[in-house]
Amino acid sequence: MCGIAGFFDSTKRLDGRHATVMADKIIHRGPDDGGSWVDTQFGIALAHRRLSILDLSPAGQQPMTSSSGRYVIVFNGEIYNHLEIRRELETAGSAPIWRGHADTETILAAMECWGKEETLKKISGMFALALWDKENRELFLARDRMGEKPLYYGVQKGVFLFASELKAIRSSPVFNCEIDRDALALFFRFNCIPSPFSIFKGIYKLPQGSCITVAQKDITGELPEPRKYWSFIDLAESSRKNLFQGSESESVEALDNVLRRSIGRQMVADVPLGAFLSGGIDSSTVVALMQAQSKIPVKTFTVGFNDQHHNEAAHAKAVAAHLGTEHYEFYVTPQEAMDVIPSLPKLYDEPFSDSSQIPTFLVSKLTRQHVTVSLSGDGGDELFGGYNRYFGTQKWWNRIKSVPLPIRKQMSRLLQAGNLERWDLISSRLGSKLQKLQGVLAVKNNSDLYPFFVTHWSTADGIVIGANGYPTTATHPNFLFTNLVEQMMALDALTYLPDDILVKVDRAAMGVSLETRVPFLDPEVMEFAWRLPLDLKIRNGSGKWILKKLLHNYVPTELVDRPKQGFAIPLADWLRVPLREWAESLLDEGKLKDGGYLNHSLIRKRWREHLEKTYNWSFHLWDVLMFQAWLEQA
Numbered sequence: 001m002c003g004i005a006g007f008f009d010s011t012k013r014l015d016g017r018h019a020t021v022m023a024d025k026i027i028h029r030g031p032d033d034g035g036s037w038v039d040t041q042f043g044i045a046l047a048h049r050r051l052s053i054l055d056l057s058p059a060g061q062q063p064m065t066s067s068s069g070r071y072v073i074v075f076n077g078e079i080y081n082h083l084e085i086r087r088e089l090e091t092a093g094s095a096p097i098w099r100g101h102a103d104t105e106t107i108l109a110a111m112e113c114w115g116k117e118e119t120l121k122k123i124s125g126m127f128a129l130a131l132w133d134k135e136n137r138e139l140f141l142a143r144d145r146m147g148e149k150p151l152y153y154g155v156q157k158g159v160f161l162f163a164s165e166l167k168a169i170r171s172s173p174v175f176n177c178e179i180d181r182d183a184l185a186l187f188f189r190f191n192c193i194p195s196p197f198s199i200f201k202g203i204y205k206l207p208q209g210s211c212i213t214v215a216q217k218d219i220t221g222e223l224p225e226p227r228k229y230w231s232f233i234d235l236a237e238s239s240r241k242n243l244f245q246g247s248e249s250e251s252v253e254a255l256d257n258v259l260r261r262s263i264g265r266q267m268v269a270d271v272p273l274g275a276f277l278s279g280g281i282d283s284s285t286v287v288a289l290m291q292a293q294s295k296i297p298v299k300t301f302t303v304g305f306n307d308q309h310h311n312e313a314a315h316a317k318a319v320a321a322h323l324g325t326e327h328y329e330f331y332v333t334p335q336e337a338m339d340v341i342p343s344l345p346k347l348y349d350e351p352f353s354d355s356s357q358i359p360t361f362l363v364s365k366l367t368r369q370h371v372t373v374s375l376s377g378d379g380g381d382e383l384f385g386g387y388n389r390y391f392g393t394q395k396w397w398n399r400i401k402s403v404p405l406p407i408r409k410q411m412s413r414l415l416q417a418g419n420l421e422r423w424d425l426i427s428s429r430l431g432s433k434l435q436k437l438q439g440v441l442a443v444k445n446n447s448d449l450y451p452f453f454v455t456h457w458s459t460a461d462g463i464v465i466g467a468n469g470y471p472t473t474a475t476h477p478n479f480l481f482t483n484l485v486e487q488m489m490a491l492d493a494l495t496y497l498p499d500d501i502l503v504k505v506d507r508a509a510m511g512v513s514l515e516t517r518v519p520f521l522d523p524e525v526m527e528f529a530w531r532l533p534l535d536l537k538i539r540n541g542s543g544k545w546i547l548k549k550l551l552h553n554y555v556p557t558e559l560v561d562r563p564k565q566g567f568a569i570p571l572a573d574w575l576r577v578p579l580r581e582w583a584e585s586l587l588d589e590g591k592l593k594d595g596g597y598l599n600h601s602l603i604r605k606r607w608r609e610h611l612e613k614t615y616n617w618s619f620h621l622w623d624v625l626m627f628q629a630w631l632e633q634a
Contacts, residue, residue, distance in 0.1 A: 059102060
């Protein structure tokens with residue numbers, strides 16, 4: 001895992017020193033080594049920070065030049081099938097004399113043989129890369145299929161800039177961007193800024209599964225649109241036309257085989273390796289299949305809270321003991337968790353407010369003390385139907401759709417006026433259901449259900465002054481599945497997973513120089529998951545049926561079968577007591593007014609309601625707090 005940065009300068013004002021400064025801003029992504037390559041004739045510079053994982057020798061150093069000398073690359077990521085690619089090149093007589101066994105060298109050789117985009121279609125892994133083509137005098141950028149690795153780009157004052165993180169781009173002397181209010185409105189809606197947008201005008205995220213080719217004429221003119229070399233929707237649609245036809249037991253065995261292959265490939269490293277273990281279905285399945293293929297105990301890691309409503313550490317410990325892993329756990333005090341908060345704006349580089357970013361950073365920090373690579377269970381919910389919003393959604397809609405919308409809206413207002421949070425004092429389950437029902441009642445049609453479930457502040461709230469937001473895949477999908485649950489699962493895989501979950505894990509882990517790998521996002525696993533009939537995923541009001549059946553072959557049912565808990569902190573209570581002074585300083589009415597971005601009266605109203613326990617606005621307020629904290633450091 002590494003960090004990349006560089007520029008294509010049509011003005012010839014920048015030099016190699018500027019590229020080195022950019023890369024050094026993301027040294028946490030690659031503390032082991034660094035390098036740069038410059039061609040002053042064309043104003044091109046590529047810089048790299050290295051976290052050594054495969055081929056720790058100098059043969060793995062970057063920037064790396066291809067055997068013919070045509071291509072120069074900086075690469076961030078891991079290619080899990082690179083040895084198979086090498087064998088294919090060797091069989092065809094197209095392999096160079098290998099200098100080492102780094103996957104970067106494999107990519108260069110493949111691109112010389114097959115071309116850039118054909119190589120992208122063949123490789124399986126996580127990556128962001130920049131490739132200078134000396135022959136065509138073009139800069140080529142690409143990002144992996146699901147967006148595990150980040151890549152930002154944009155033009156500033158005649159210079160095309162790119163980097164793994166915004167802080168590298170912002171360090172360039174030509175950077176001079178204003179905040180994009182419409183992107184900010186998206187942040188308040190989704191608690192992250194979805195691809196292709198960033199917090200700054202003119203700076204973009206390269207979408208997952210995409211590439212872009214930039215020539216000098218494009219820098220002074222209009223940048224070309226990114227091209228898709230792979231489509232998740234194409235995979236899902238083709239897989240649904242070829243549904244798995246075997247029995248239930250055969251489906252479990254087939255899933256075991258496909259996951260074993262993915263996990264086995266991702267266990268290859270020349271440095272110590274382990275796994276996050278929450279004790280839930282996804283991470284327990286990954287660890288079980290890791291341990292089944294390892295001759296030594298796998299190192300596993302979890303963090304816990306003394307608040308039992310937000311603690312899964314005991315479950316993780318029980319699973320680890322059964323599987324025989326070398327388990328490490330760290331119980332976090334509220335103060336230790338809150339001590340992380342001041343570092344979040346710098347860590348995430350643009351406004352980001354998934355509050356599980358705090359425990360994610362803490363478990364990454366614990367893990368990095370023992371290993372350099374960690375596997376995670378992310379992606380299991382999106383592929384196998386794990387989120388609570390999948391259960392009963394169609395049933396809810398069937399029950400209320402016949403009620404006229406004006407009446408439903410009135411019912412929604414009455415529920416909200418009834419002090420929903422106080423129901424939580426009687427029954428947290430009842431209070432939660434009533435809050436969801438209150439929102440669902442106001443939805444116009446079933447196509448609006450997904451945006452409702454994933455929205456914090458709606459654009460109708462007017463939270464950002466002078467903004468409307470941009471259309472996104474979540475709000476304006478360009479595909480439609482007839483099954484509502486499958487539509488929601490696909491939207492989650494295209495939006496929530498790459499824009500929130502994978503960003504959260506990447507920045508938290510790379511902030512402590514830890515590489516994370518996600519076996520569920522192997523193309524073979526994703527294809528198999530979408531070939532499965534829906535009733536093998538969601539059954540009797542519960543998700544991940546097939547994953548549970550697989551896991552029960554390795555772990556007793558009683559250790560893992562329990563309601564989904566999530567990786568959360570007691571945010572609502574923290575904002576009212578231990579974090580109140582910090583929050584009040586950021587939510588100061590004068591400070592909100594002076595910023596000029598946010599509707600201060602609405603925010604102050606919701607802050608009062610939260611403190612008075614009239615309503616739980618914790619997630620909405622966390623959005624505001626994370627933006628205000630980021631703005632102070634911007």
